[in-house]
Every structure is written in structure tokens, then in C-alpha cells.
Amino acid sequence: MATQQSDAAASNNPSVAKPGPCTLVIFGANGDLTKRLVTPALYNLSLTGLLPDNFAMLGVDHNGKDDVEWREHLTASIHSFVGGTGEFDPAKIDEKAWGWLTERMYYLVGDFEDEGTFTRLHDVLAGIDEKNGTAGNVIFYLAVADRFFGTVVDQLGRAKLVDAEEGEGKPWRRVVIEKPFGHDLQTSRELNVRILQSLREDQIYRIDHFLGKETVQNIMAVRFGNGMFEPMWNRDHIDHVQITVAETVGVEGRGSFYEGTGALRDMVPNHVFQLLCMTAMEPPTSFAADAIRSKKVDVFAAIKSIQPEHAVRGQYDAGAVLGKTVRAYRTEPNVDAGSDVETYVALRIMIDNWRWAGVPFYIRTGKYMTQRTTEIAIRCKSAPTMLFDHGSGAAMHPNWLVLQIQPDEGISVQFEVKKPGPVVELKSVKMNFSYSDWFPPQQNVGYETLLYDVMIGDQMLFQRADQVEEGWRIVQPVLDAWAKDTPDDFPNYIAGTAGPAEGDALLARDGGRSWRPVRVDSGPRKLTAGNK
Numbered sequence: 234m235a236t237q238q239s240d241a242a243a244s245n246n247p248s249v250a251k252p253g254p255c256t257l258v259i260f261g262a263n264g265d266l267t268k269r270l271v272t273p274a275l276y277n278l279s280l281t282g283l284l285p286d287n288f289a290m291l292g293v294d295h296n297g298k299d300d301v302e303w304r305e306h307l308t309a310s311i312h313s314f315v316g317g318t319g320e321f322d323p324a325k326i327d328e329k330a331w332g333w334l335t336e337r338m339y340y341l342v343g344d345f346e347d348e349g350t351f352t353r354l355h356d357v358l359a360g361i362d363e364k365n366g367t368a369g370n371v372i373f374y375l376a377v378a379d380r381f382f383g384t385v386v387d388q389l390g391r392a393k394l395v396d397a398e399e400g401e402g403k404p405w406r407r408v409v410i411e412k413p414f415g416h417d418l419q420t421s422r423e424l425n426v427r428i429l430q431s432l433r434e435d436q437i438y439r440i441d442h443f444l445g446k447e448t449v450q451n452i453m454a455v456r457f458g459n460g461m462f463e464p465m466w467n468r469d470h471i472d473h474v475q476i477t478v479a480e481t482v483g484v485e486g487r488g489s490f491y492e493g494t495g496a497l498r499d500m501v502p503n504h505v506f507q508l509l510c511m512t513a514m515e516p517p518t519s520f521a522a523d524a525i526r527s528k529k530v531d532v533f534a535a536i537k538s539i540q541p542e543h544a545v546r547g548q549y550d551a552g553a554v555l556g557k558t559v560r561a562y563r564t565e566p567n568v569d570a571g572s573d574v575e576t577y578v579a580l581r582i583m584i585d586n587w588r589w590a591g592v593p594f595y596i597r598t599g600k601y602m603t604q605r606t607t608e609i610a611i612r613c614k615s616a617p618t619m620l621f622d623h624g625s626g627a628a629m630h631p632n633w634l635v636l637q638i639q640p641d642e643g644i645s646v647q648f649e650v651k652k653p654g655p656v657v658e659l660k661s662v663k664m665n666f667s668y669s670d671w672f673p674p675q676q677n678v679g680y681e682t683l684l685y686d687v688m689i690g691d692q693m694l695f696q697r698a699d700q701v702e703e704g705w706r707i708v709q710p711v712l713d714a715w716a717k718d719t720p721d722d723f724p725n726y727i728a729g730t731a732g733p734a735e736g737d738a739l740l741a742r743d744g745g746r747s748w749r750p751v752r753v754d755s756g757p758r759k760l761t762a763g764n765k
């Protein structure tokens with residue numbers, strides 16, 4: 234009989250079903266992603282009783298290790314996070330939950346390019362299956378550099394490791410692929426063609442970790458779970474939308490990766506476009522994965538590829554971020570001293586459909602900005618008459634609905650009220666809903682839901698082939714233009730600021746609009762007597 238995953242598990246998540254039996258094979262078993270996110274997420278799932286009773290984990294990598302050494306390696310790393318400040322920073326490790334997991338960990342030494350690895354994998358999986366009762370169900374997780382995605386999938390196909398059909402009671406095989414999925418439209422298409430030779434689309438789980446964030450999923454709940462918002466969610470009531478993903482980190486020792494990537498490729502067709510789709514999609518007819526994914530692709534289909542005049546790029550110079558002095562991008566390790574790679578991008582996007590015609594979506598993302606904040610800010614149209622300007626013609630303050638994604642998850646609404654006193658004068662106030670006021674904090678690295686969904690076979694939070702390609706199609710003209718033209722003003726923003734002046738001009742030329750300040754809203758948290 235299966236042992237309990239942890240003492241806490243029995244009382245947690247009574248309504249969430251445990252997934253059926255399976256083995257999780259992790260290619261890149263010694264890599265950063267396995268250590269920092271995948272294993273902590275599995276531990277959190279074990280803690281909440283959400284791993285299958287019949288579960289096993291098989292690490293595959295080229296480093297010579299055995300089962301015990303891999304278990305020890307991951308045990309040391311999970312303990313090293315205790316009391317830290319990263320995504321995973323528990324106060325302590327629950328030894329029962331961790332012990333339960335480590336008992337089920339196995340390791341296979343193997344090169345991804347060597348066919349022999351996959352022949353051995355076949356046999357090792359059969360052994361694990363017999364021992365752990367995993368019913369022949371296998372997830373292959375590609376936690377490897379993107380240059381290996383095609384290779385590993387080819388090898389899985391050749392070794393007949395991914396032949397299984399999905400269906401009631403039949404063993405299944407699923408493959409999880411990390412970002413980046415291609416580097417442009419052509420390479421993403423090529424990669425799709427290549428992996429679809431060995432896999433069916435319903436076996437492929439293309440991860441965008443933004444979709445694992447609670448508050449990104451909450452966008453759908455807010456929009457489609459409330460009768461209040463949907464009537465105003467269109468061009469009749471919304472003036473424009475601003476999506477900001479501002480980071481306070483630089484390239485963090487990833488200079489050589491970033492030199493071949495830049496902010497546009499790194500963040501926009503994937504993460505930022507997920508936020509855009511969630512905000513702009515039509516209501517789905519159900520929560521079936523394809524019902525939702527098709528609505529997202531419809532948003533992309535209504536966006537023309539962006540022309541370079543609607544795009545701004547920036548690169549940070551030395552400055553100070555949150556009080557700490559930081560170096561210029563061009564002096565980072567493994568970065569060319571004359572690099573033209575952008576660390577900031579802003580775009581103006583129009584969605585040519587019935588709901589959004591004429592409503593610009595401005596998006597921006599950058600490294601080393603003033604504050605860390607990810608938000609979707611919806612600017613409502615002004616009230617139709619200027620009743621309260623006392624003849625001055627002064628513009629009314631706009632109403633804003635702001636979905637704060639991170640770091641302080643919540644929603645705020647800014648609207649006008651009468652300032653107390655004998656004269657009728659308006660004042661903007663804010664109502665804030667903060668997740669932390671209503672829900673206990675959760676240990677969550679963002680991969681828990683994604684891993685759980687792969688185990689239960691729900692592809693809703695994963696990208697379909699057409700969605701990935703559409704994302705690249707939309708930004709391709711900008712990628713092409715930037716590859717040809719050298720910017721003559723780089724670096725053009727100081728680290729610790731809100732980005733280059735051209736980013737402001739992108740909005741200003743649309744009738745004098747401006748970005749919201751890049752800062753975490755530090756206004757009153759709740760409307761209490763003390764806030765008056």
C-alpha cells in the first residue's frame with residue numbers, strides 16, 4: 234500500500250484529485266532548472282499530497298552518478314534553499330515528504346546524442362514500472378538547453394519510447410518542452426515540424442512558466458467569473474491597455490545567452506503575449522484545453538505583424554537599482570563591448586477584431602528598471618461630460634483597473650470621488666484587493682500547477698504549435714529590422730529608471746498618452762478610516 238506523502242497531505246486539497254500513476258523522466262537531471270524549480274515544485278506537490286501514490290522520478294544526464302548520489306545531490310540542494318530569498322525559500326524541509334520523494338528517485342547516466350542512452354532508458358523504465366507500479370505512464374521532461382530539444386525527441390521517437398496512445402486505461406507518454414521554443418518564426422516552425430514527426434500534438438506540453446503563475450490564471454477568473462467586468466471589457470469602454478513587465482535584475486551572469494537573445498525574444502512572444510492573450514481573448518465556451526487555446530490563437534490571428542515604427546528598443550547603462558550600483562550592459566561578463574542587444578523593448582499592438590478595434594495595447598519589458606512589477610493596466614474611457622470642471626476645461630482623471638501580477642498580487646481600481654468640503658471637487662482614490670489579505674501564503678515556485686496538469690493530461694496552460702508560431706510571426710518584422718539597423722544611441726537608459734525616452738514617445742504621439750509610473754503601488758492597502 235502506498236505510504237502517505239506527508240502528515241499535512243491528508244488534510245490538504247481534499248477536493249483535488251491525485252493524478253494517476255506515472256514516472257517523470259528528467260533530461261538535464263543535474264541542471265539548474267531541475268535543482269531550482271522542478272524538484273522544489275515536486276516537493277511542494279508531495280507536501281500537499283498531490284503526487285500520484287505510484288510515482289517515480291528518473292534523472293538522465295551525462296555526469297557519472299548513481300541513484301544514491303543523485304538523491305544526495307538533490308537533498309543537499311533542497312536544504313540549501315531553507316531560509317533563503319529565492320522562489321523557493323521554505324522555513325524547513327518536511328523530511329517525511331522529502332523522504333517519500335527521494336525513495337522514488339533513480340538516475341541514468343547517458344549522453345542525449347547517444348542512441349544507447351535511449352535503449353538503456355527503455356530497460357530502466359521497465360524496471361521502475363515493475364517496482365513502483367507506474368502503469369507504463371511516462372512524462373519526459375526536457376530540462377535541457379534548447380539545442381537538444383529536437384535531438385532528444387528524435388531519439389525518443391527512434392527508441393519507440395513515445396508510441397503510446399492516450400485513452401482510458403491505456404499507458405500514455407507525454408513530453409514537456411521548455412522555452413525558448415525556436416528563435417524566430419522559421420526556427421519555431423522547423424522545431425514543430427521536427428518534433429511532430431515523433432509526437433502527436435496531444436503529447437506535447439510547451440511550457441511558458443508565466444502560465445504557472447497564480448495571478449496569470451486569475452485573469453481568466455476575474456474576467457469570466459464576474460458579471461461586473463465583461464460588459465466594460467471592450468472598445469466602447471476601454472481607451473487603451475498597458476502591460477508592463479519591469480525587472481530589477483540585469484542579465485545575471487547570462488551574458489552569452491542574452492547576447493543571442495535580447496529582451497524581445499526573451500520575453501515578448503512568450504511571457505508578455507500570454508498576458509496579452511489572457512486580457513484580450515473572447516470568453517471560451519468551456520474550460521477544455523483546446524477551447525481556451527483556440528480563443529488565444531484567435532487573438533493572435535487578429536494582430537498584424539508589428540512594424541518597426543511601433544517598436545522601441547533600449548539598453549541599460551550603469552546606474553543604481555534599488556540603491557545598489559550596477560554596471561552597464563556592455564560591461565557585463567560575456568557581453569560584447571559594443572553590443573547592440575536590447576535589454577528593454579516597448580511595442581504598440583493593435584488587435585483588429587470587433588472587441589478591440591481602435592484600442593492600442595502598449596507593452597514594455599526591461600531589465601534593471603526602477604521596481605520589479607508586472608501589471609496589466611486597463612485605462613477606461615472618460616465620462617462623457619465634463620460636469621465637474623467648473624468651466625476650467627481641465628481633463629478628468631481616468632479610471633484605471635489594474636491587475637497586479639507580481640510581486641504583490643492583487644487588483645486595484647482607481648476612480649473619482651467628491652473631496653469633502655463645500656465645493657464639489659473630484660479626487661482620485663483607489664480600492665485595492667491584495668491576495669495576501671485574503672489567502673494564506675503558499676509555497677509555490679510556479680511549476681506545481683504545470684507539473685500537476687501534465688500528470689492529469691490537461692494542456693490548457695501549455696502552448697499549442699500554432700500559438701507559438703503566431704507569437705513569432707507577430708514580432709518577426711521587428712526582429713528583422715533590428716538585425717539590420719544598428720542603434721546609434723545605445724546605451725539609452727540608465728539602470729534603475731523606467732527605460733529610454735523613446736519608450737515614452739511611443740505613447741505620447743498617440744494623443745499625449747503616458748505610461749503609468751514603474752513602481753509597485755504603495756497606496757493605501759484597504760479603505761479604512763485611517764486612509765481618509
Ligand code: BG6
Pocket residue numbers: 412480482499
Ligand atoms: C525568463 C527569462 O524566461 O523569465 C528571464 O529568460 C526573465 O530573462 C524571467 O528574468 C522572468 O520570469 P519571472 O518569473 O522571474 O518574472
